[in-house]
Amino acid sequence: xxxxxxxxxxxxxxxxxxxxxxxxxxxxxxxxxxxxxxxxxxxxxxxxxxxxxxxxxxxxxxxxxxxxxxxxxxxxxxxxxxxxxxxxxxxxxxxxxxxxxxxxxxxxxxxxxxxxxxxxxxxxxxxxxxxxxxxxxxxxxxxxxxxxxxxxxxxxxxxxxxxxxxxxxxxxxxxxxxxxxxxxxxxxxxxxxxxxxxxxxxxxxxxxxxxxxxxxxxxxxx
Amino acid sequence: xxxxxxxxxxxxxxxxxxxxxxxxxxxxxxxxxxxxxxxxxxxxxxxxxxxxxxxxxxxxxxxxxxxxxxxxxxxxxxxxxxxxxxxxxxxxxxxxxxxxxxxxxxxxxxxxxxxxxxxxxxxxxxxxxxxxxxxxxxxxxxxxxxxxxxxxxxxxxxxxxxxxxxxxxxxxxxxxxxxxxxxxxxxxxxxxxxxxxxxxxxxxxxxxxxxxxxxxxxxxxxxxxxxxxxxxxxxxxxxxxxxxxxxxxxxxxxxxxxxxxxxxxxxxxxxxxxxxxxxxxxxxxxxxxxxxxxxxxxxxxxxxxxxxxxxxxxxxxxxxxxxxxxxxxxxxxxxxxxxxxxxxxxxxxxxxxxxxxxxxxxxxxxxxxxxxxxxxxxxxxxxxxxxxxxxxxxxxxxxxxxxxxxxxxxx
Numbered sequence: 054x055x056x057x058x059x060x061x062x063x064x065x066x067x068x069x070x071x072x073x074x075x076x077x078x079x080x081x082x083x084x085x086x087x088x089x090x091x092x093x094x095x096x097x098x099x100x101x102x103x104x105x106x107x108x109x110x111x112x113x114x115x116x117x118x119x120x121x122x123x124x125x126x127x128x129x130x131x132x133x134x135x136x137x138x139x140x141x142x143x144x145x146x147x148x149x150x151x152x153x154x155x156x157x158x159x160x161x162x163x164x165x166x167x168x169x170x171x172x173x174x175x176x177x178x179x180x181x182x183x184x185x186x187x188x189x190x191x192x193x194x195x196x197x198x199x200x201x202x203x204x205x206x207x208x209x210x211x212x213x214x215x216x217x218x219x220x221x222x223x224x225x226x227x228x229x230x231x232x233x234x235x236x237x238x239x240x241x242x243x244x245x246x247x248x249x250x251x252x253x254x255x256x257x258x259x260x261x262x263x264x265x266x267x268x269x270x271x272x273x274x275x
Numbered sequence: 276x277x278x279x280x281x282x283x284x285x286x287x288x289x290x291x292x293x294x295x296x297x298x299x300x301x302x303x304x305x306x307x308x309x310x311x312x313x314x315x316x317x318x319x320x321x322x323x324x325x326x327x328x329x330x331x332x333x334x335x336x337x338x339x340x341x342x343x344x345x346x347x348x349x350x351x352x353x354x355x356x357x358x359x360x361x362x363x364x365x366x367x368x369x370x371x372x373x374x375x376x377x378x379x380x381x382x383x384x385x386x387x388x389x390x391x392x393x394x395x396x397x398x399x400x401x402x403x404x405x406x407x408x409x410x411x412x413x414x415x416x417x418x419x420x421x422x423x424x425x426x427x428x429x430x431x432x433x434x435x436x437x438x439x440x441x442x443x444x445x446x447x448x449x450x451x452x453x454x455x456x457x458x459x460x461x462x463x464x465x466x467x468x469x470x471x472x473x474x475x476x477x478x479x480x481x482x483x484x485x486x487x488x489x490x491x492x493x494x495x496x497x498x499x500x501x502x503x504x505x506x507x508x509x510x511x512x513x514x515x516x517x518x519x520x521x522x523x524x525x526x527x528x529x530x531x532x533x534x535x536x537x538x539x540x541x542x543x544x545x546x547x548x549x550x551x552x553x554x555x556x557x558x559x560x561x562x563x564x565x566x567x568x569x570x571x572x573x574x575x576x577x578x579x580x581x582x583x584x585x586x587x588x589x590x591x592x593x594x595x596x597x598x599x600x601x602x603x604x605x606x607x608x609x610x611x612x613x614x615x616x617x618x619x620x621x622x623x624x625x626x627x628x629x630x631x632x633x634x635x636x637x638x639x640x641x642x643x644x645x646x647x648x649x650x651x652x653x654x655x656x657x658x659x660x661x662x663x664x665x666x667x668x669x670x671x672x673x674x675x676x677x678x679x680x681x682x683x684x685x686x
Contacts, residue, residue: 108680150291
């Protein structure tokens with residue numbers, strides 16, 4: 054489903070050019086659950102942003118479901134993010150003034166889907182947050198917020214969920230619950246890629262890709 | 276995201292920041308209420324003034340004696356006589372003149388039963404009804420015969436009737452004007468509330484006025500105050516003025532180079548120059564309001580820029596889940612347009628209350644009018660929305676162009 058070929062991403066910081074990714078080749082198949090690990094500055098986040106169609110590579114090709122998305126414009130990328138990709142962030146990134154169910158509806162708002170409230174409620178049900186539908190993020194716990202965020206990632210039936218340190222702000226017990234939820238979603242056929250720096254979390258995935266200095270240095274299958 | 280959803284979500288954002296939103300729209304509120312209030316007031320004022328002039332007759336010119344100051348020591352009140360009026364009515368010498376009505380006015384005490392009132396008594400001829408339009412509501416107007424006979428008959432303005440007779444039918448009743456008995460033969464239609472005295476006066480035959488009220492022994496050769504002249508048409512006002520001037524100069528033996536001993540007042544001319552002054556005043560008032568709208572617009576732009584910075588993360592989230600540039604652009608444009616529109620609506624409400632509050636207040640000779648026309652309402656709201664959109668464009672453009680990754684990192 055994801056084919057990365059010789060991906061290079063160079064950032065220009067003033068006069069200096071920094072290669073965040075320096076020739077990444079990687080394939081991820083539909084239905085896999087994969088973790089990406091590596092030290093700070095290894096290019097994990099840059100790689101996630103590229104896979105998530107939030108950014109374009111400086112060179113190389115990225116085929117998502119056979120489509121080359123590396124040369125699409127901003128609006129085309131927005132449409133792909135909306136339809137195919139769900140994001141889960143370390144800091145949850147829910148809209149603070151909106152209720153849980155309104156947050157979950159957000160992707161549907163931009164895809165122009167009908168039945169928003171119903172579909173959002175179903176997604177909340179799926180992550181066990183139906184009883185928190187009318188709560189605002191500030192009124193629920195971190196773990197609950199992350200579940201709402203996962204419901205938002207799910208609501209448009211994406212084929213891929215990208216989670217950037219999804220348990221980074223949560224305690225061990227809550228983290229476990231989130232990982233089990235992600236595993237369950239993976240069992241239903243959704244491809245999941247997550248960035249983490251905890252081996253415990255990576256242990257929930259089938260495969261771990263190790264990055265260092267913008268390159269894949271090793272891989273571990275479980 | 277459709278417009279309706281954007282509007283609702285914009286409203287929620289603005290409502291969530293009530294204090295800031297209210298302060299932001301203050302400039303627009305003040306601007307719109309000032310413009311609408313001042314323009315309405317100006318229009319009412321213009322309508323009042325126009326009404327006064329129109330009640331004095333369209334196409335009418337008035338000839339009065341030049342004031343005693345310009346005339347010198349002798350001949351204090353007047354050089355104009357009834358014979359002058361008759362001369363002006365000659366169609367051969369003054370073809371542009373349609374009608375001539377001499378008139379003399381005096382305030383006098385009028386008594387009916389226990390009621391008494393000081394009323395403007397106008398001695399004139401039947402033609403006055405056409406020069407200045409005086410439609411009779413009940414009864415009849417004074418006739419040529421009344422004037423020839425010096426009949427003691429009176430036609431009353433509607434307010435005078437109410438003052439003296441309350442609800443009683445005045446026709447055929449006898450009133451006393453300066454001690455002389457008069458029979459009421461007619462009542463005029465109400466002219467409206469432009470000026471207090473528009474409906475508070477009594478018309479009697481000129482001859483009766485001179486002999487009974489002014490105590491002049493004969494109408495002949497006696498000065499009269501005013502000759503009201505109606506031109507054939509508005510276009511012929513200038514021609515009529517020239518003819519009148521020529522006839523009067525000749526009759527008064529005024530030599531070439533000497534000043535007229537009379538004054539001609541052209542109502543149309545005065546009205547149009549008054550309108551011009553009022554027009555300039557309105558433009559002036561409008562520009563003051565426009566400046567405040569401009570300042571209000573800058574205020575909105577300022578706050579929208581702050582809002583974009585504050586909500587950078589929200590913009591990042593929206594973009595991550597699939598918002599396109601135009602979605603973000605639209606959201607912020609709608610927000611600023613709504614801000615401004617709410618300001619406009621509040622401003623209109625304040626202006627409506629203001630105009631309502633001042634309407635009817637006796638300011639000067641007539642009650643204040645301030646009609647808030649639908650056109651002003653529409654223009655004010657349109658301008659408010661346009662100001663909102665214009666001041667929202669730059670902030671919205673900045674928001675739409677934000678990079679999603681950097682926005683998500685923004686604290």
